[in-house]
Amino acid sequence: EAQVTQNPRYLITVTGKKLTVTCSQNMNHEYMSWYRQDPGLGLRQIYYSMNVEVTDKGDVPEGYKVSRKEKRNFPLILESPSPNQTSLYFCASSYTPTHEQYFGPGTRLTVT
Amino acid sequence: GENVEQHPSTLSVQEGDSAVIKCTYSDSASNYFPWYKQELGKRPQLIIDIRSNVGEKKDQRIAVTLNKTAKHFSLHITETQPEDSAVYFCAAASFKAAGNKLTFGGGTRVLVKP
Numbered sequence: 255e256a257q258v259t260q261n262p263r264y265l266i267t268v269t270g271k272k273l274t275v276t277c278s279q280n281m282n283h284e285y286m287s288w289y290r291q292d293p294g295l296g297l298r299q300i301y302y303s304m305n306v307e308v309t310d311k312g313d314v315p316e317g318y319k320v321s322r323k324e325k326r327n328f329p330l331i332l333e334s335p336s337p338n339q340t341s342l343y344f345c346a347s348s349y350t351p352t353h354e355q356y357f358g359p360g361t362r363l364t365v366t
Numbered sequence: 367g368e369n370v371e372q373h374p375s376t377l378s379v380q381e382g383d384s385a386v387i388k389c390t391y392s393d394s395a396s397n398y399f400p401w402y403k404q405e406l407g408k409r410p411q412l413i414i415d416i417r418s419n420v421g422e423k424k425d426q427r428i429a430v431t432l433n434k435t436a437k438h439f440s441l442h443i444t445e446t447q448p449e450d451s452a453v454y455f456c457a458a459a460s461f462k463a464a465g466n467k468l469t470f471g472g473g474t475r476v477l478v479k480p
Contacts, residue, residue, distance in 0.1 A: 357411070
């Protein structure tokens with residue numbers, strides 16, 4: 255079954271404690287992205303990757319890091335989380351940015 | 367960079383009526399315009415998309431129109447049903463030469479009243 259998976263689905267953490275949200279896809283997609291969703295602000299792109307070892311900033315990259323060492327995986331790293339990073343995070347993959355995005359189930363992150 | 371504005375932010379319609387959501391974009395290099403539907407507690411899913419070489423596209427009760435000159439595109443849902451209640455997002459994107467970002471609008475919460 256074609257899918258995008260994310261883990262964990264829910265996470266409550268404290269300010270400053272490093273965390274990683276994993277994302278994996280099994281569709282051999284080259285393009286992968288991370289978005290955050292906040293009420294009234296829609297989906298904002300954090301980082302995207304065109305292929306292995308190729309990543310670039312989206313519209314809201316501050317406070318986040320990513321890596322793309324394998325085609326299927328695109329983890330999101332918060333080295334020092336802060337309360338303003340409390341949000342719903344979605345990973346997505348597609349062939350290119352101009353093809354259908356397949357979203358993961360989302361990760362709800364709360365930073366206290 | 368690209369800026370996508372979406373209106374209205376909320377839309378309440380009677381079952382059977384039509385719903386229209388409008389988006390404007392700023393980057394003339396954008397050439398792909400998808401629409402996503404997000405039901406409560408679920409992930410966004412593509413419902414229809416249009417490319418810049420096409421002015422209109424239909425799929426059953428939904429249609430999208432694109433005006434490249436004015437830089438706006440719209441989603442039309444006819445004969446609305448309760449299952450159309452959701453949040454809808456428009457987006458704009460381009461590939462390679464003009465950048466590789468995908469920019470979403472702020473979303474429209476649609477409520478279809480039976």
